[in-house]
Amino acid sequence: MAGIKIVTIGGGSSYTPELIEGFIKRYDELPIRELWLVDIPEGKEKLETVGALAKRMVKKARVPMEIKLSYNRREALRGADFVTTQIRVGLLEARAKDELIPLKYGVIGQETNGPGGLFKGLRTIPVILDICKDMEELCPNAWLINFSNPAGMVTEAVLRHSKIKTVGLCNVPIGMRMGVAEMLGVEASRVHIDFAGLNHMVYGLNVYLDGEAVTDKVLDILSAGAELTMKNIVDLGWEKDFIKALRILPCPYHRYYYQTSKMLEEEQKELTEKGTRAQVVQALEKELFELYKNPELDIKPPQLEERGGAYYSDAACSLINSIYNDKRDIQPVNVRNNGAIASIPADSAVEVSCVITKDGPKPISVGDLPVAVRGLVQQIKSFERVAVEAAVSGDYHQAILAMTINPLVPSDTIAKQIVDEMLEAHKDYLPQFFEKTVI
Structure with missing residues (x-):
């Protein structure tokens, strides 16, 4: 049959309506025959709610895209062209x-970032690799487009432990480009940024407006107090002289590394006043799903952009469209380095601007990262590499090593204490660590 088959695992996510909107918008170029939304039985209510909204959106748009809901991943994956x-x-x-x-x-x-990023990776990587095993059997030529966090660590794991073609996605570069456009008072389509680094550790090396370099102008605006952040990261501003010295554009997540004590204070304050970010998101999701249940709703509600991950799904649609149509446009994605960033191993995952072709993303070479940021990026890459091996092997000592070398953790003793408590707290989702005796 003509047309594309796409499978979205985690189809009951609150982000799915954005994905549907993106596919509808691109249907003339990206003729999707079937879109399978797959979830676990525990997510039945959410999947059915989102699935019903997706069907209303497709019906309103009058595109012949069949939406299928499933709790059987293997049934859905057979013959897929793309898996998100x-x-x-x-x-x-x-x-x-x-x-x-x-x-x-x-x-x-x-x-x-830090301990939370490690443990999210330890829980997520084995599940993603199980999906890859199913793909190797049922749709070996499909592309895996992953935007499960921590996206860089997940991409690293798939590149090292699977044969599946994969690309990792993040909304941070999109948010940065849109933020810069707002700072300059122009349309985002006129702004281009050369991105390089790692997921949630990416820098804008050069900024262009209509092809003309405006990096210094943007940094001046940023250092004067302009906002460049995300819904889930408080904007504490930047020290003007620091930004002038750095001479490249930091991403919002760099605040955790360059403003650690202030961010920690802010988190402790937020915990007292509002609870954890997860609790805030739970309230947001509850509101969103109440909206989704409305049988009259047949569009993506604007409230979805209040989630910290807004624009993830649109990025996925753009990437799939560019691979399918060999567009050869430039998008920042997580891929195998292949020498694009000289100071990172060639076989490691990086987040870098790429030319998107029918054969996948081709990283654009940037040479060495500036010496001022190179060490931090290399340290985080070391953390990711060790974390991936801990996730795959269930090696307790590797988990402690990964925790200790993360720059947000102050000592080996504290690293061990956090690992021990978090292993116990997440025991149900970390079977690889409990099949052997933990010493």
Whole structure:
């Protein structure tokens, strides 16, 4: 049959309506015959709610895209052309633990950085690799487009432990480009940024407006107090002289590394006043799903952009469209480095601007990262590499090593204490660590 088959694992996500909107918008170029939304039985209510909204959206748009709901991943994957993954192993309850437990030890509690990022990776990577095994059997030529966090670590794992073609996606570069456009008072389509680094550790090396370099102008505006952040990261501003010295554009997540003590104070304050970010998101999701249940609703509601991950799904649609149509446009994605960033191993995952072709993304070479940021990026890459091996092997000592070398964790003793408490807290989702005796 003509047309494309796409499978979205984690189809009951609150982000799915954005995905549907993106596919509808591109239908003339991207003729999707079947879109399978797959979830676990525990997510039945959410999947059915989102699935019903998706069907209303497709009906309103009058596109012949069949929406299928399933709790059987293998049934859905057979013959797929593209598979997108947007899973949260342990749901938001697990995220709350990732954010809360580190704070007890005076350490940043955040879902993709520091201890929280490690444990999200330990839970997520085995599940993604199981999906890859099914894909190797049922749709070996399909592309895996992953935007499950921590996306860089997940991409690293798939590149090292699977034969499946994969690309990792993040909304941070999109948010940065849109933020810069707002700072300049122009349409985002006129702004181009050369991105390089790692997921949630990416820098804008050069900024262009209509092809003309405006990096210094943008940094001046940023250092004067302009906002460049995300819904889930508080904007504490930047020290003007620091930004002038750095001379490249930091991403919002760099605040955890360059403003650690202030961010920790802010998290502790937020915990007292509002609870963890996971609890805030639970309230947002509850509101969204109440909206989704309205049988009259047949569009993506604007409230979805209040989620920290807004624009993820649109990025996925753009990427799939560009691969399918060999567009050769430039998009920042997570891929195998292949020498694009000289100071990172060639076989490691990086987040970098790429030319998107029918054969996948081709990283654009940037040479060495500036010496001022190179060490931090290399340290985080070391953390990711060790974390991936801990996730795959269930090696307790590797988990402690990964925790200790993360720059947000102050000592080996605290690293061990956090690992021990978080292993116990997430025991149900970390079977690889409990098949052997933990010493």
